[in-house]
Every structure is written in C-alpha cells, then in structure tokens.
Amino acid sequence: xxxxxxxxxxxxxxxxxxxxxxxxxxxxxxxxxxxxxxxxxxxxxxxxxxxxxxxxxxxxxxxxxxxxxxxxxxxxxxxxxxxxxxxxxxxxxxxxxxxxxxxxxxxxxxxxxxxxxxxxxxxxxxxxxxxxxxxxxxxxxxxxxxxxxxxxxxxxxxxxxxxxxxxxxxxxxxxxxxxxxxxxxxxxxxxxxxxxxxxxxxxxxxxxxxxxxxxxxxxxxxxxxxxxxxxxx
Numbered sequence: 001x002x003x004x005x006x007x008x009x010x011x012x013x014x015x016x017x018x019x020x021x022x023x024x025x026x027x028x029x030x031x032x033x034x035x036x037x038x039x040x041x042x043x044x045x046x047x048x049x050x051x052x053x054x055x056x057x058x059x060x061x062x063x064x065x066x067x068x069x070x071x072x073x074x075x076x077x078x079x080x081x082x083x084x085x086x087x088x089x090x091x092x093x094x095x096x097x098x099x100x101x102x103x104x105x106x107x108x109x110x111x112x113x114x115x116x117x118x119x120x121x122x123x124x125x126x127x128x129x130x131x132x133x134x135x136x137x138x139x140x141x142x143x144x145x146x147x148x149x150x151x152x153x154x155x156x157x158x159x160x161x162x163x164x165x166x167x168x169x170x171x172x173x174x175x176x177x178x179x180x181x182x183x184x185x186x187x188x189x190x191x192x193x194x195x196x197x198x199x200x201x202x203x204x205x206x207x208x209x210x211x212x213x214x215x216x217x218x219x220x221x222x223x224x225x226x227x228x229x230x231x232x233x
Contacts, residue, residue, distance in 0.1 A: 022106075027131035030103040031096040035132060042133045045091060049129065054087075057124040061086045062118055074115045080105055080124075087125045094133065104128055181204050 027034065048054045065083040066072055073079035084105075085095045095101075108116060108124045116124060 008180075010184070024127065024131045024134050027104050027107070027127055028134045031100045031128075031131065033100070034094045034096050035134075038132050041091065041093060045093075045129060045133060048091065050125070054091075054129060055122055055126060058087050059092055059118070060121050061090070062121050072115045072117050073121050075102070075105060076114055080116060080121070083121060084125060084128055088128070091129075093129075096128075101128075180204070 045054075048057075054114060061083055062073065065086065067079070068110070073083055073135050075081070081098060081101055084101055086096045096104075105116075108120050108127075
C-alpha cells in the first residue's frame with residue numbers, strides 16, 4: 001500500500017515522539033478486529049513491556065529491517081510494515097492488516113516524510129502492542145482525547161501497562177549505537193591488521209625473490225672470476 005507524498009498533516013492524536021502521551025484508545029480502535037484474537041496473550045505481553053524485552057527485540061528487528069543502514073524505515077518500501085509485522089510475529093500475535101497498520105503509523109510520521117527514525121519506530125512498536133491490550137468498550141472508546149492523557153492505567157485492570165519514559169528509549173538507542181560504533185572500530189582495526197599482514201607478507205616475498213636473483217647472479221660472477229684466476233678456459 002504505497003502512498004503519495006504530500007505536505008498535508010496526517011497526524012491525528014498525540015504522539016510520544018513529541019514527548020506527549022499516546023492516545024492508545026484511538027490507536028486501539030484502528031486495530032479493533034485483532035484485539036480479541038490477541039487477548040489471550042495479555043499477561044505475557046505486559047511482562048514483555050514492563051521488563052523492557054519488547055523494546056530490545058524491537059531494536060534488534062529495526063536493524064534487520066533497515067536494509068540500507070540509513071537509520072530510518074520507510075513506508076513505501078515496506079520496511080515499516082515488515083518491522084511491525086516481525087515484532088508482533090515474534091510474540092505470536094495476530095498482525096493487523098496493512099490498512100490498519102497505516103492508520104496507526106500516520107500518527108507517528110509528524111513531518112509526513114513517510115519514514116520513521118529509530119526512536120519513532122520503537123515508539124510505534126511499543127504503542128501498537130500496548131493498544132492491543134486496552135479495554136475498548138463503548139464507554140472507554142468515548143473518552144475524550146484530553147481525558148485519555150490523564151487516564152491512569154490502573155483503571156484498566158491489574159497489572160498496569162506503564163509507558164516507559166522517553167529517556168529509556170533514547171538510552172536504549174544510544175547504547176546500541178555505541179555498541180555498533182565500537183564493533184565497527186574493532187572491525188576496522190582488524191581489517192587494517194590483516195592488510196598490514198598481507199602487505200608485510202608480499203614485501204617479504206618480494207625481498208626473497210630479489211635476494212634469490214642477486215645470489216644467483218653473485219654466485220655466477222664469483223665462479224667466473226675464480227675460473228679466470230685459475231686460467232681455466
């Protein structure tokens with residue numbers, strides 16, 4: 001489902017990428033058809049969310065889906081759909097349709113670039129999973145946007161689904177970036193060491209060939225002089 005680039009603002013509702021609470025009820029209504037099918041996984045997914053496992057897995061899958069390694073996922077190339085689908089499939093959750101995922105995704109693409117960076121992608125994955133396990137009965141669905149922002153998760157039942165602070169996402173992204181940078185530096189050092197070893201080996205081989213040629217020439221000249229000194233024709 002490719003979409004035409006436009007400068008129109010398609011964001012409706014709050015977005016955690018701008019340090020605002022997420023309107024999870026609005027997102028949940030977009031994927032209503034799969035909520036009941038995933039309800040059996042509620043307790044397991046609450047543990048994954050609160051332990052940080054979900055974000056760690058999402059970060060791993062982000063790197064796999066970022067095929068061109070530019071730090072972003074695009075909608076029109078299918079990277080965002082593939083990313084969300086893989087996150088949900090990893091936990092054996094039913095994946096919403098492409099149209100349903102697009103309705104959620106557009107809340108996070110605030111600049112309508114049809115791409116999400118690592119922070120926005122992690123927030124999207126977190127919000128999709130959280131919205132799957134909300135009570136979307138008519139009474140709750142009618143809650144206004146302003147009241148949703150102040151709604152306590154404890155009102156939805158125990159255990160609560162707490163939204164992690166933004167600095168947790170940033171710290172996770174920073175740690176992964178630092179690890180990747182350290183690995184790249186180690187790889188560069190290893191490549192340089194290998195190149196140096198190859199260069200040294202080639203130099204030694206060249207010196208060996210040169211020395212062998214010189215030795216043959218010197219031996220031949222020495223033999224000729226000895227022959228001449230001995231008066232041997």
